[in-house]
Amino acid sequence: MTIMDTALRPVSDTIDVPTELYVAGTWRPAAGGRRFDVFNPASGEALTSVADADVNDAIAAVDAAEAAAKDWAASAPRARADVLMRAFHLMHERREELALLITLENGKALADARSEVTYAAEFFRWYAEEAVRLRGQLGVSPSGANRILVTHQPVGISVLITPWNFPAAMATRKIAPALAAGCTTILKPASETPLTALAVASLLEEAGVPSGVLNVITTKRSGPVVDALLTDHRTRMLSFTGSTEVGSLLLRTAADSVLKCAMELGGNAPFLVLADADLDAALDGAMVAKMRNGGQACTAANRFFVQAPIHDAFVEGLVSRMAAIAIGPGADESFQCGPLVNAGAVEKVDALVRDAVARGARAVLGGRPVDGPGYFYPPTVLVDVPRDARILHEEVFGPVAPVVRFEQEEEALALANATPYGLVSYLYTADLARGLRLAQGIESGMVGLNRGLVSDPAAPFGGSKQSGLGREGSTEGLLEFTEIQYIATSW
Numbered sequence: 121m122t123i124m125d126t127a128l129r130p131v132s133d134t135i136d137v138p139t140e141l142y143v144a145g146t147w148r149p150a151a152g153g154r155r156f157d158v159f160n161p162a163s164g165e166a167l168t169s170v171a172d173a174d175v176n177d178a179i180a181a182v183d184a185a186e187a188a189a190k191d192w193a194a195s196a197p198r199a200r201a202d203v204l205m206r207a208f209h210l211m212h213e214r215r216e217e218l219a220l221l222i223t224l225e226n227g228k229a230l231a232d233a234r235s236e237v238t239y240a241a242e243f244f245r246w247y248a249e250e251a252v253r254l255r256g257q258l259g260v261s262p263s264g265a266n267r268i269l270v271t272h273q274p275v276g277i278s279v280l281i282t283p284w285n286f287p288a289a290m291a292t293r294k295i296a297p298a299l300a301a302g303c304t305t306i307l308k309p310a311s312e313t314p315l316t317a318l319a320v321a322s323l324l325e326e327a328g329v330p331s332g333v334l335n336v337i338t339t340k341r342s343g344p345v346v347d348a349l350l351t352d353h354r355t356r357m358l359s360f361t362g363s364t365e366v367g368s369l370l371l372r373t374a375a376d377s378v379l380k381c382a383m384e385l386g387g388n389a390p391f392l393v394l395a396d397a398d399l400d401a402a403l404d405g406a407m408v409a410k411m412r413n414g415g416q417a418c419t420a421a422n423r424f425f426v427q428a429p430i431h432d433a434f435v436e437g438l439v440s441r442m443a444a445i446a447i448g449p450g451a452d453e454s455f456q457c458g459p460l461v462n463a464g465a466v467e468k469v470d471a472l473v474r475d476a477v478a479r480g481a482r483a484v485l486g487g488r489p490v491d492g493p494g495y496f497y498p499p500t501v502l503v504d505v506p507r508d509a510r511i512l513h514e515e516v517f518g519p520v521a522p523v524v525r526f527e528q529e530e531e532a533l534a535l536a537n538a539t540p541y542g543l544v545s546y547l548y549t550a551d552l553a554r555g556l557r558l559a560q561g562i563e564s565g566m567v568g569l570n571r572g573l574v575s576d577p578a579a580p581f582g583g584s585k586q587s588g589l590g591r592e593g594s595t596e597g598l599l600e601f602t603e604i605q606y607i608a609t610s611w
């Protein structure tokens with residue numbers, strides 16, 4: 121299947137991508153023969169269509185994962201590592217095609233898409249390295265009567281559910297540790313961005329993943345299909361990335377079969393700038409934390425709290441940097457910010473901005489959606505944002521920076537923590553000791569201290585509070601896909 125996007129300036133002539141389901145090592149249509157369209161958010165037009173799986177396809181995928189489970193779990197860690205390392209190299213070779221594919225279905229600027237492919241590939245390399253380093257423990261029981269032998273077994277069939285905002289990286293961040301641990305998998309990507317997931321599956325097939333070890337189910341009917349996957353007694357693990365709302369719904373379903381769950385959920389990241397911060401560094405960090413993927417990241421800085429003495433200079437610098445960002449179709453290299461993912465996303469951002477303005481905030485840059493075609497919202501800076509504005513309490517998921525002035529650092533900490541989310545926080549100060557002390561007072565799983573980017577395959581990514589359970593990346597990400605087995609032994 122070839123996609124050619126004629127609505128955009130030609131960046132590359134064609135991309136080959138499968139559009140069927142990937143089950144038991146074969147590309148096949150959905151059992152019911154249905155398909156659904158995939159859209160380009162830069163134009164609103166359909167790019168192509170993909171197979172629309174139903175419950176029967178979900179069961180077939182579990183059948184395939186079950187058939188492959190024993191052999192894959194028993195395979196040599198080095199053999200699993202080799203497959204993942206080949207996938208890493210292939211992903212680098214295909215970087216340009218994959219980046220363009222991401223841009224076409226997700227909308228993000230090509231530079232962001234290239235960074236995503238590099239980041240996504242790193243999970244294959246990191247877990248290729250981790251696959252051969254899984255250690256257990258041996259201890260002596262306090263009575264001396266026996267030895268305590270602890271090993272990590274593959275948890276078993278794992279259902280991987282991913283969002284649209286990082287269609288490659290959110291998939292590889294799950295597939296790589298699951299495969300390294302010896303689990304077989306079923307990936308259900310977001311229906312907005314199924315093509316990247318299918319392209320990643322095709323690449324893994326080429327890298328030598330045995331049939332049934334990875335299965336990909338694209339569907340427009342997420343509810344019943346995911347329900348079938350999670351309630352099948354053979355499934356043992358749910359690894360989900362997406363909104364807190366859907367995540368908590370799936371936790372309820374997973375409870376029935378007591379599945380192991382790793383949940384990467386929504387965020388509402390505060391970005392604190394203390395008066396002693398290096399202003400330029402804080403502005404550089406703010407732009408990365410706010411504008412990566414046009415603000416459509418779970419780690420996006422959602423709320424800027426700036427100490428009074430530096431507030432006006434920070435706002436001035438932020439406005440001038442945000443104003444310099446050109447928005448337009450992401451596949452055109454002259455634009456640094458692409459569209460939002462769909463019309464609903466624009467409506468949501470617009471509603472949050474309008475609410476803030478109605479309560480007394482001022483838009484010093486942007487503040488109104490851009491007329492179509494495509495789903496564009498301009499870089500926007502809001503000041504004098506009142507503390508009850510919805511935009512300070514809900515994920516914006518767009519290029520909007522609400523700025524709030526504060527006086528005392530205790531006040532900033534209280535504001536930062538006044539949210540049920542706890543994914544990531546950013547903090548800028550020249551005083552490292554103060555920064556570390558404040559970081560420990562912040563209720564989030566990750567803190568960027570004088571950094572606007574925290575994502576790293578070697579670091580434990582994840583949230584506290586309603587931002588999630590468990591961690592991805594690092595050794596912890598591998599352990600999520602294992603079950604501890606303790607063997608009491610005497611010798």
Ligand code: NAD
Nearest residue numbers: 282283284309310342343346362363366384385386387418
């Ligand atoms: P979403 O929750 O709407 O969808 C996530 C996935 O769940 C998709 O595959 C979707 O098709 C599926 N889904 C939706 N409704 C479902 C249902 N009723 N039953 C079963 N599956 C269902 O999230 P999204 O809009 O795709 O992504 C944006 C959200 O993801 C934001 O909240 C963002 O913060 C979060 N996110 C979190 C992380 C993280 O690592 N913590 C990373 C990226 C995105």
